[in-house]
Amino acid sequence: MSAEQAHGSASAEVAARVERRWATIAVIIIVCMALLAAFAGIHRATMPQPRVETIDPSRIHLSGEFVESNLGSVLEANGNVTVRAIGQQYSFTPACIVVPADTPITLRATSADVVHGILIQGTNVNTMLVPGYISEQLMRFTRTGDYLMPCQEFCSFGHEGMWGKVKVIDKADFAGRAKGGGRLSCVGQ
Amino acid sequence: MLVNRKLILAHFWLAFAVFGFALTLGAWQMFIRSPIGTWLSNPELYYRSLTAHGTVMGYVFPTLVAMGFGYAISESALEQRLVGVRWAWTGFWLIVAGSIMALIPIALGRASVLYTFYPPLIGNVFYYLGVVLVVVGSWIWVALMSVNLRVWRKAHPGAPVPLAMFANVAGSYLWAWTAVGAALELLLQIIPVAAGLKATIDAGLARIFFSWTLHAIVYFWLMPTYIAYYTIVPRAIGGRVYSDSMARISFILFLVVAMPIGMHHTFADPMVGAGFKFIHSAFTALVALPTLLTVFTICASVEIAARLRGGRGMFGWIKALPWDNPMMLALAFSFVMLGFGGAGGLINMSYQLDASIHNTQWITGHFHLIFGGAIVIMYFAIAYDLWPHLTGRELIDLRLIRTQLWLWFIGMIVTTFPWHWVGILGMPRRMAYFDFGDPAIAPQALSVTFSAIGGFILLASGIMFIVILARGMRAPLADAGPYRFALAVHQPATVPVALNTHALWVALMIALTLTNYGYPILNLALSSGTSVPAVYVGAQ
Ligand code: HEM
Ligand SMILES: [Cu+2]
Ligand SMILES: [Cu+2]
Numbered sequence A: 001m002s003a004e005q006a007h008g009s010a011s012a013e014v015a016a017r018v019e020r021r022w023a024t025i026a027v028i029i030i031v032c033m034a035l036l037a038a039f040a041g042i043h044r045a046t047m048p049q050p051r052v053e054t055i056d057p058s059r060i061h062l063s064g065e066f067v068e069s070n071l072g073s074v075l076e077a078n079g080n081v082t083v084r085a086i087g088q089q090y091s092f093t094p095a096c097i098v099v100p101a102d103t104p105i106t107l108r109a110t111s112a113d114v115v116h117g118i119l120i121q122g123t124n125v126n127t128m129l130v131p132g133y134i135s136e137q138l139m140r141f142t143r144t145g146d147y148l149m150p151c152q153e154f155c156s157f158g159h160e161g162m163w164g165k166v167k168v169i170d171k172a173d174f175a176g177r178a179k180g181g182g183r184l185s186c187v188g189q
Numbered sequence B: 001m002l003v004n005r006k007l008i009l010a011h012f013w014l015a016f017a018v019f020g021f022a023l024t025l026g027a028w029q030m031f032i033r034s035p036i037g038t039w040l041s042n043p044e045l046y047y048r049s050l051t052a053h054g055t056v057m058g059y060v061f062p063t064l065v066a067m068g069f070g071y072a073i074s075e076s077a078l079e080q081r082l083v084g085v086r087w088a089w090t091g092f093w094l095i096v097a098g099s100i101m102a103l104i105p106i107a108l109g110r111a112s113v114l115y116t117f118y119p120p121l122i123g124n125v126f127y128y129l130g131v132v133l134v135v136v137g138s139w140i141w142v143a144l145m146s147v148n149l150r151v152w153r154k155a156h157p158g159a160p161v162p163l164a165m166f167a168n169v170a171g172s173y174l175w176a177w178t179a180v181g182a183a184l185e186l187l188l189q190i191i192p193v194a195a196g197l198k199a200t201i202d203a204g205l206a207r208i209f210f211s212w213t214l215h216a217i218v219y220f221w222l223m224p225t226y227i228a229y230y231t232i233v234p235r236a237i238g239g240r241v242y243s244d245s246m247a248r249i250s251f252i253l254f255l256v257v258a259m260p261i262g263m264h265h266t267f268a269d270p271m272v273g274a275g276f277k278f279i280h281s282a283f284t285a286l287v288a289l290p291t292l293l294t295v296f297t298i299c300a301s302v303e304i305a306a307r308l309r310g311g312r313g314m315f316g317w318i319k320a321l322p323w324d325n326p327m328m329l330a331l332a333f334s335f336v337m338l339g340f341g342g343a344g345g346l347i348n349m350s351y352q353l354d355a356s357i358h359n360t361q362w363i364t365g366h367f368h369l370i371f372g373g374a375i376v377i378m379y380f381a382i383a384y385d386l387w388p389h390l391t392g393r394e395l396i397d398l399r400l401i402r403t404q405l406w407l408w409f410i411g412m413i414v415t416t417f418p419w420h421w422v423g424i425l426g427m428p429r430r431m432a433y434f435d436f437g438d439p440a441i442a443p444q445a446l447s448v449t450f451s452a453i454g455g456f457i458l459l460a461s462g463i464m465f466i467v468i469l470a471r472g473m474r475a476p477l478a479d480a481g482p483y484r485f486a487l488a489v490h491q492p493a494t495v496p497v498a499l500n501t502h503a504l505w506v507a508l509m510i511a512l513t514l515t516n517y518g519y520p521i522l523n524l525a526l527s528s529g530t531s532v533p534a535v536y537v538g539a540q
Helices: A002-006 A008-043 A171-178 B005-032 B044-077 B085-107 B125-155 B163-194 B203-231 B244-257 B262-266 B274-308 B316-320 B326-349 B351-357 B361-391 B398-424 B442-472 B503-526
Strands: A072-075 A081-088 A091-093 A096-100 A105-111 A116-119 A126-129 A133-139 A145-150 A163-169
Touching: A008 B274, A008 B351, A072 A096, A072 A171, A081 A096, A081 A116, A096 A171, A105 A116, A105 A126, A116 A145, A126 A133, B005 B044, B005 B085, B005 B361, B005 B442, B044 B085, B044 B125, B044 B163, B044 B203, B044 B361, B085 B125, B125 B163, B163 B203, B163 B244, B163 B503, B203 B244, B203 B262, B203 B274, B203 B326, B203 B361, B203 B503, B244 B274, B244 B503, B262 B274, B262 B503, B274 B316, B274 B326, B274 B351, B274 B503, B326 B351, B326 B361, B326 B398, B351 B398, B361 B398, B361 B442, B398 B442
Parallel strands: A081 A105, A096 A163
Antiparallel strands: A072 A081, A081 A091, A105 A133, A116 A126, A145 A163
């Protein structure tokens, strides 16, 4: 180590310089990542749910947005679709959700008992259902067909059996079915 | 100067015993939910097992490793007998009592709430009390680490605190503060309900409290591994630490930025608005910084070792490394797994990408790779390195040790890569059963089978690990000399106060937690009508 001591201060300076350079690169990488996330969030509108909405889970069966007769898919006047659903141990209502392809869809859902989750396989639709709060997600399907919709959070002993379904059908088909008004689902089909 | 060797050995042995138990459960879980397992007629058993596995692997095992290692660091780095040995044993026995208290209701199926205990699911009150005892036991350790450092400072005014102890105390403070989130959740919300004093609970608020703990606990698990990277590996392979001050900066950064970012676990949750989610996401990016710095410093330190051994060339020096040294092997495996796991972590932290893998098997694959892989393999290395000093006996069977490390590495890759993949396909986590006969799920069958095979490789490796340590207790006596930590290339004679003390950084950690958590917590705590009825597990 004697040779090293002779070069001590010079090599320490080199070491510090290399290190500073790496630290700078690391900081730049991180700033870029944060900017990318901000850009994607603002520009592509891929943001998580912006507002917090609460609801009393012991009354959802009795009145308000999530009464049984209001669950399912509805075609709004502007051509968009709203889907309302609830999760409870151990099923979703409706257990089969029907929606049109190529249409902006708003999913509004909540839980009637414990924490559940909704995940639609093969898509980015993925949200928690926390009792007391309403979850809202925007979605749009480009491909018709059947998708599995499992509950993705442990909700007690029947969790492994909590699988729903999403049926994406042709836009015109959906419009035809929606003509009579009311709430659509594909339960029993 | 390892005086209280029995204390340290007790922590390590208990840690590895519970690890072996939970590992066996893990392998069983892997098997039973794979296509090669047969359908469990009672899925409830799976959730008992999963609660035990998660509780032990998340709370008991790493905490005991950090504590045992912490005591060893305090005695050997400070060269000072441990102050407060009685208290240390009290902490140990609290953990024993807490673990037993928690495991009994789990075994009886009365606490199958999983280690994250998301309310309003509520289990038996003794499960939660057991977890609280474990945490209280570990807080005694936190206090002792601080006291021992203070005693040493009195005797060595102004001297640089040895890096290992500086990092160890930083880790203990991080743990003390991050455990407060879950402690508040347990004491204020869950335990009153589990004890029957209240019947409703705010499930959203509970998730926020838990996220306070859930992220930084990961860095608490990681601390022993990072301490080993900086202060054991370079010594064990004949090198030097590239930079002492960069090491201190990394540990300080962990202390400050690991805390105020936990809400990245609630990206998909309805009870936090987009603003705080974005803030936490941005802060999460910052926590990559200390890891990037560490990767640089450790690679440079390893290169120094190689060049001191005569290594030459741009990459030729890699050949000159002591590859038959278990520490070298463990470090290399750990870094490979850290690289893959870190890349996965960057995906999880962005809330756009998170949506495609949130709560899928990707997540379980991810943290097994980082925690079970990159972190735990260094726990093995720490044990191997310390063992001769603790037992006064030599670990002779280097070949067996190398095989064990290889198997752990291979097992982790075989287990976790397919595990990530089925997550991308949308396979949800925490399920006792999958119907692989369903054409939509059938494509996942092969991957899940591979994971299960990997699980058995891991089990074999884990058993080997325990056997090696047990045999080490009976090997011939040999004096291993004093336990030493790596020196820096330029070992500092003085260190700036900011890099030698923790107070400023602890204050910053607390302040950032308050700014990033204060509003969301107060907002929910003060709003009425968000409490929901508790749902008791096993009540039917
Ligand atoms: C080595 C250290 C390990 C650690 C620290 C660890 C930790 C954990 C944790 C914290 C959980 C989460 C529990 C939950 O979601 O509630 C978990 C789940 C699980 N672990 Fe491990 N684990 C380890 C090793 C293993 C091994 C070797 C296997 C076997 C292959 C395994 C199989 C599993 C399985 C199957 C799950 C449940 C996944 C699910 O159902 O979603 N673990 N582990
Ligand atoms: Cu569920
Ligand atoms: Cu986290």
